[in-house]
Amino acid sequence: MPRRHDPERRQRIIDAAIRVVGRKGIAGLSHRSVAAEADVPLGSTTYHFTTLDDLMVAALRQANEGFAQVVAAHPALSDPEADLPAELARVLGEWLGGDRTGVELEYELYLAALRRPALRPVAAEWAEGVGALLAARTDPTTARALVAVLDGICLQVLLTDTPYDEEYAREVLTRLLSAPGTRDGRGPGSHPPAAAG
Amino acid sequence: MPRRHDPERRQRIIDAAIRVVGRKGIAGLSHRSVAAEADVPLGSTTYHFTTLDDLMVAALRQANEGFAQVVAAHPALSDPEADLPAELARVLGEWLGGDRTGVELEYELYLAALRRPALRPVAAEWAEGVGALLAARTDPTTARALVAVLDGICLQVLLTDTPYDEEYAREVLTRLLSAPGTRDGRGPGSHPPAAAG
DNA sequence: ATCCCATGTGTACGAGCGTACATAACGGGG
DNA sequence: CCCCGTTATGTACGCTCGTACACATGGGAT
Numbered sequence A, B: 001m002p003r004r005h006d007p008e009r010r011q012r013i014i015d016a017a018i019r020v021v022g023r024k025g026i027a028g029l030s031h032r033s034v035a036a037e038a039d040v041p042l043g044s045t046t047y048h049f050t051t052l053d054d055l056m057v058a059a060l061r062q063a064n065e066g067f068a069q070v071v072a073a074h075p076a077l078s079d080p081e082a083d084l085p086a087e088l089a090r091v092l093g094e095w096l097g098g099d100r101t102g103v104e105l106e107y108e109l110y111l112a113a114l115r116r117p118a119l120r121p122v123a124a125e126w127a128e129g130v131g132a133l134l135a136a137r138t139d140p141t142t143a144r145a146l147v148a149v150l151d152g153i154c155l156q157v158l159l160t161d162t163p164y165d166e167e168y169a170r171e172v173l174t175r176l177l178s179a180p181g182t183r184d185g186r187g188p189g190s191h192p193p194a195a196a197g
Numbered sequence C: 001a002t003c004c005c006a007t008g009t010g011t012a013c014g015a016g017c018g019t020a021c022a023t024a025a026c027g028g029g030g
Numbered sequence D: 001c002c003c004c005g006t007t008a009t010g011t012a013c014g015c016t017c018g019t020a021c022a023c024a025t026g027g028g029a030t
Helices: A009-024 A031-038 A042-048 A052-072 A084-097 A100-114 A117-135 A140-160 A166-177 B009-024 B031-038 B042-048 B052-072 B084-097 B100-114 B117-135 B140-160 B166-177
Strands: none
Touching: A009 A031, A009 A042, A009 A052, A009 A100, A031 A042, A052 A084, A052 A100, A052 A117, A084 A140, A084 A166, A100 A117, A100 A140, A100 B100, A100 B140, A117 A140, A117 B140, A140 A166, A140 B100, A140 B117, A140 B140, A140 B166, A166 B140, A166 B166, B009 B031, B009 B042, B009 B052, B009 B100, B031 B042, B052 B084, B052 B100, B052 B117, B084 B140, B084 B166, B100 B117, B100 B140, B117 B140, B140 B166
16 A cells, blocks of 8 residues: 555556556556556546546557567668568568467557547657668668558458468568669659658 | 337438447447437437447448449449559549548448457458459459558558658559569469458 | 655546336237 | 237436546655
């Protein structure tokens, strides 16, 4: 009970929120459910996060960092000598092959931006971050396209219960990258990052 | 009040549910809100749709038909002489350019399949349907890839408040289709439709 | 040492929810 | 015509929710 002066209270609430979303989905997220999961009183969650949107923003931001770590764990993605499509397909397979809970969690928070404008900047940050990472290997336009097709493939796997086909992903990614002039950073990308700032 | 014996009650409830989702999102969908929108008593919605999942399945199925009509309104998509990437990019632009409410509605119901297994077969039907439509112009594997990238592009537009760039979409689609041997229906598609049945 | 405010706690209220159920009307099959 | 199952209706129960608020507490600034 003597939990007075808990300097990491806020962080523990975010962690609890992520666990709640992972287990029960956003629909099961409430000040009360998070309070119970974090083992803090109700007033504590409402104090640190006035609205649930605030809480979701913090949770999504943290979940995004989690994905960034997965990418960072594969330095081959930055190696100019490596086979980029194959590496991307492999990383995606690893991520999707992990526990479905974590994948669903990140995607659910990400997709929630559709109806919650507060989440859109965070979702944009993520897309921008992955795009910037890939842009180092190609050009900005191609990088954006890669992010889009990665998203699309994940969506099909998650939404239609189709098993992930790494070979298929590699093939599609290869096609996007094999267009003339896309490997040296000066591809046909005549289009700016389109409000990427 | 004398609404007894209303043979189209069920259909009117589905229509009302779609309007509710369009206006307030899935989070605002309840037996009560739909009943109010359809101007029927609460007991009527619970009678025709025991669970909200039942109602969402019916709504998503109907929304999907709506999209199919948009596609059907562009016979050029089936014309072997037409520029498929350009046509696809144009149709997508028209769809995204319409009232955001309708687009959000369809996507929200579609994405809801992530956490609601009951919706997944319907989502799969949609992807399969669009895929089959495109497969007539290429091969099954390429068609699946087109659906994926279409989904990904929509997602980026809707989730990050980025304006739709038709030229960019056309370019990406072109790359996917310009791979050798993909225009005659016998492309590198060494992979089956991957549980498309 | 004292004060003050950010932080933490407990409780209550009103609203909306799914669900259950008793009852009423309708209309096709006997 | 009557009967009976499908359809329609109204109401109530128990639950969870966001919100508000009064009160406790402890540590950093003075």
